[in-house]
Amino acid sequence: MSKAKVYFTREITPEAMIEMYKVLELELPGRVAVKVHSGEVGNQNFLRPDFMKPIVDFVSGTIVECNTAYGGARSTTQKHEKTMEQHGWTKIAKVDILDSEDEIELPIPEGKRIQKNFVGANLKNYDSLLVLSHFKGHPMGGFGGALKNISIGLASSHGKGYIHGAGN
Numbered sequence: 333m334s335k336a337k338v339y340f341t342r343e344i345t346p347e348a349m350i351e352m353y354k355v356l357e358l359e360l361p362g363r364v365a366v367k368v369h370s371g372e373v374g375n376q377n378f379l380r381p382d383f384m385k386p387i388v389d390f391v392s393g394t395i396v397e398c399n400t401a402y403g404g405a406r407s408t409t410q411k412h413e414k415t416m417e418q419h420g421w422t423k424i425a426k427v428d429i430l431d432s433e434d435e436i437e438l439p440i441p442e443g444k445r446i447q448k449n450f451v452g453a454n455l456k457n458y459d460s461l462l463v464l465s466h467f468k469g470h471p472m473g474g475f476g477g478a479l480k481n482i483s484i485g486l487a488s489s490h491g492k493g494y495i496h497g498a499g500n
Contacts, residue, residue, distance in 0.1 A: 362459025450491030
């Protein structure tokens with residue numbers, strides 16, 4: 333097993349994010365979905381759209397999110413779109429609520445607890461995925477970050493409930 337490469341910068345700027353992306357020497361092909369956590373209304377713990385705009389522009393991305401499984405300002409597409417606007421995401425890029433109309437089932441054949449997941453159907457419209465995450469403590473899961481932003485973050489509202497209920 334080879335050792336993972338770890339990249340680090342002390343410079344926390346939009347320009348440094350682009351430089352770190354360039355260091356990876358890869359290009360995301362086709363239509364790029366940029367997964368973010370849009371932020372809860374009344375909570376300030378989310379990435380700032382103005383800070384993320386240069387990297388989203390650099391990859392010609394579309395901001396993507398899915399609705400929540402619990403009530404609140406992101407539980408329906410209409411409310412979620414309003415939240416995205418309030419938090420400034422619609423000012424920097426096109427926004428797509430992936431489960432606005434439907435969901436698709438993804439198999440997890442080697443899953444220990446669940447053998448499938450349900451994600452927003454619009455995910456099929458993209459060729460690549462860039463995940464922009466902030467690291468945080470989470471009351472239920474311990475830590476939140478890129479893996480959580482992909483698994484539970486791309487799950488449809490129904491899929492989030494399915495995951496949290498371990499398939500029930």
